[in-house]
Amino acid sequence: MTQALNQVKQLRIKLLLLLVIVFMALVALVPFVISSLNELNALNAHIESIKKTTxxxxxxxxxxxxxxxxxxxxxxxxxxxxxxRIANTLDKSEVACGTCDSGDRQRV
Known part of the structure; x- marks a missing residue:
């Protein structure tokens, strides 16, 4: 009976340890997930500006x-x-488009 009780205690300790390890791994991943989401939002905003200029x-x-x-x-x-008049406006839009392109090259 005591042997079975010791096995249950050891199993509980192992499960608790496993739970702690999984929790620590998830906490370690949070900064990477946040960073990826921020990059994704920045890229989406950049793509929208390119679509508008296009x-x-x-x-x-x-x-x-x-x-x-x-x-x-x-x-x-x-x-x-x-x-x-419109040709001048088009030239300004093309300059803005060139600025978007140079930003893309710096990111890559």
Missing amino acids: SEIIYYDEVLTMSSRMYTFTGDEKWSQRYL
């Missing part, structure tokens, strides 16, 4: 195409002025 470039390209066509067909100077 959609702006596509939009301005369409506006430039339409303005050049309308100027060609009508000869109205307002289309030429619009083209020049």
